[in-house]
Amino acid sequence: MKTNILVITGQNRDEWDKIIASLQKNKSLFVFTANKAGTAYKLLRTEAINIALSDYSIPKVNSISFLKKIKVLRPDVEVVFLSENANLSKAIAAMKEGAYDFYELPVNLRLLNAVISKAIEKQALLFEKLELERKVKEVFDFGNIIGRSKPMQRITELVSSLAQKNVNVLITGETGVGKELVANALHYNSARSAKPFVKVNCAAFNKGVLESELFGHEIGSFTGAVTKRLGRFELANEGTIFLDEIGDVPLSTQVKLLRVLQEKEFERVGGNETIKIDTRVLAGTNKDMKKLVEKQKFRSDLYYRLNVVHIEVPTLKERKGDIPLLVSFFINKLNDEKDYKIKGIAKEAMQILMNYQWPGNVRELENAVESAMALAQKNVIEPKYLVAFTLGDLKNYSSL
Template identity: 40%
Template sequence: MRYYLLVVDDEKNTREGLRQALERDDRVVFTAADGREALDQVQERVFDVVITDLRMPRMDGLQLLEAIQERGMDTAVILLSGYGTIETAVEAMRRGALDFITKPVNLGELELRLSKVLGQKQLALEHESLKEQIKERFGLDNMVGRSQKMIQVFETIRQIAPSKSTVLITGETGTGKELVAYAIHAGSPRKNKLFQPVNCAALPESLLESELFGHERGAFTGAVKQKKGYFEVADGGTVFLDEIGEISLAVQVKLLRILEQRQFERVGGTNTLSIDVRVVAATNADLEALVRQGQFREDLYYRLKVVTLDLPPLRERREDIPLLAETFLKQFAEENRKGPMRFEPETLERLKEYPWPGNVRELRHLIEQMVLLSHSSTLTPKDLPGKYQVEPSKEYIEIPQGTSLRSAERKIILQTLRQQGGNRTRTAEILGIGRRTLIRKLQEYGVGDEE
């Protein structure tokens, strides 16, 4: 694979020196003398990384960064400046710069950061390839995400789908459990048979038993004829039991027999029926706690969790929020014949700051609402309903004059970590660095490994 880099600097010696230093067999390095010239090149060719000076005539580095983002280009931007201040660095990162390096440039440091960026690009490409394979095989265009956690979810789906094993999907409401269940079904040998979803929480106990296992005529008042249940109808296919923690102990007994013996009787019946179904269950409850409380059978719990797949909440994969939002925006704009629509960068920042208790489902509904109510092709922060008007964190961190860059960096990292209650993953996301990088820096500062 070849990577394309663009070095932008109004000083010829600097840009030529960087070009020579960064060129490799797998890298092609172009140069530009200012932001305008760089933007012309960016519009003609896809660059993996743009390394640009901050202060330049005609168009400076921040303006170039904004122009690249407005055009929706998947290009990482590293800013260089001989006038580096903490405020400038924070502002650059807030606007979307991948990194900020002070001049004179330490080539070793630049090479390390560039190698990391290109490594992430390679990982993203591999993930896109995996996602395309899943989409091609499963037809799941709505499964969107580039975060490491979602890559792991996609990979697990690929591994477990062909098997016959029972699967337990855990995760908060709105994380996409039914979508994942269908992906498992669609990737299995049962894909041409029925996928039957059942919301166990939506049905009362008496009705749930009849819906799952069917009933004989006269089994209860109103049972005027025989009825097949979901398990019988889905013979050869997959039954998805959502909110499995809500079923009664009586229904749990019959479900356990399905899993162990593949047999059951209809409600009010005596004939034993045999079936071949795969069970995929899901819950947002703590089943282990329900087992301890005597509300869920321990033997059923262990039969269900042959394979467990945990879906992360949206707040733990905030880097996926812009991608999800853009996907939903395109979908609903097309459905409602609104024409091409876009977000202002600040709107996406507000979306990334919101905690999303309803997860992907809540985000999807919000974008649909914004598309329907908007009178413009550009969605601004003013288009967000009141509760989503979350200002990006601007808590002041005082850096005394004369503080070295290393000391300032240490103070920013440690104070951000304190503000996030010691949550290193969230701290790394806010600072725009990798979690491993954060841990390495904390070790340099003498901070222990404990969370």
């Protein structure tokens, strides 16, 4: 398995060309290059970079801020600086912020290759337990939403600014991206947090049952309605209701939902009494709501009521930089829950996780980590324990 190295070149073209040429000779390295910070950030977000080798003078950015940003984007990447006019204070400042090493240019190429090999070795066991805990604690985890990538920072900012506002929010995104987590965070960080948070999976009931779930029913309203039942809206009074899989609500029920959203009132199925409620409505779906509206499968007036604010949760492949943090988080969580003693994950295994496209998003990653932890015979997750998930080929279990 190759190590991906990102080289951020400086002014001294000749010197950097020599360095790149020498790195390219090393068969175990794959070299990416950038000559400005923006390109470097982009590559760090999208490629499974292991090591960054950077000139200390990058155009238009302060190198310490550059280093800090790399560490935010990818806490697991080791950064080595090379500087034309190196001095001790620069080196100390960089090391204090977590740089792996610091050398003067021109650099002895044999020495540089040795430094890089050492940095790779350090990464071989990426997350020793202590390191793991430190990193997870530092995580920007608003309501357990793990992630420091740009797109996730945007989500946590949105969530924290919206939580306190009493607006309806439509949460969309592919399966397993964390929509329910976002709904939880919105409720538990709101002024309603001490009041009920009621979830309804609208796809789980057929039409009649869904209406009775949502609005309740009176005795005798239909065969089998032997007792009066309070609906989820009533139960969520003063709190929040999360209408999950909202795209699956049939049109006839949509009319009733619209009335609740507009008038804040409804009647139980089979009842005459009008019930007033004060409930914040969050809705979630992995469907394309605009398309449903276009196809007249979803009422546009209801769509606009639900979608006062829209949060689109990004897919995992759009924020691969979060994978190491999520993996650490799940390892810690499962060590606690299941009494496993996994210390970390081998570099090659992490590389497999970084290269995979994750159609099932964070849920799939969590399953992959859990199954690898259950299969692991030592205290490290090795590639052989991940094969089934990453290649989708269960036969590979037989080679364990």
